[in-house]
Amino acid sequence: TFEAKWSAEVTEAAGQVDTETIRLATGLLLPIWSAxxxxxxxxxxxxxxxxxxxxxxxxxxxxxxxxYTKLGIAKTDDLPVDAIARSVLSGRSVDVVRPFPMTLRRSIVNGNPRVEIVDAPASQLPWLKSLGCFTEIIAYRTRVFVPATDAEAVLSRILKAS
Structure with a gap:
């Protein structure tokens, strides 16, 4: 019967715990509303x-x-790598201070979305390539990219190296 199945489902659900992290901006919001x-x-x-x-x-x-960036808070190191990757792939820029100051952003090259590492020091290029990044010379500039298909894994290796 319906009642028996319902009771069985309630008993099963009572033993499961769902945990979710939510972030809530509270307090005086008007000064930061635009951020x-x-x-x-x-x-x-x-x-x-x-x-x-x-x-x-x-x-x-x-x-x-x-x-965090708009409010001048340099706390990207405590954000999960998957959140950083999703943020970049959705079109937002992310400023990171470790392992070196850089900006992660989505760029469109030849019609394809890519994750670009902006302001990477030239001395770090071999290291970044060893972690899975690749470079291209575009308009006489060497640009560093993270493969979009493997962005989370590569960004994890880069950010955990700090």
Whole structure:
């Protein structure tokens, strides 16, 4: 019967714990409103099991890096590499300070999206190539790219080397 199946499903679901990390910009939002992502403007109230509640704007993984950059916060090193890769592949630039100051951004070359490492020192090119990056000379400049198909793995090797 329906009731028996429903009870079995409830019992099964009760034993599972789903954990999700959310980021909520709270406090005085008006001064930083323009720095917050413009594609999700809703203000949400989050309440926990103890009765505490927070009012603010949700900041999704792909927007965290851009928000940190706009607010002048150099905290890309504590962001998950998959969040950085998703942010770059979605078209946002990410400033990274380790292992050396650089900007990760999506570039279109010959109609194909690529992840580019901007401001990579020439002395680091052999090391970057050994981690899976490749270079191309475009308009008399050597540019460094991360393969878009393997961006997360290559970026992980680069960022963990710091």
């Amino acid at each position: 917050l992502p413009s594609d999700h403007l809703a203000v949400n109230r989050i309440a926990d099991a103890h009765g505490n509640s927070w009012l603010g704007r949700l900041v999704f993984d792909q927007h965290v890096v851009q928000l």
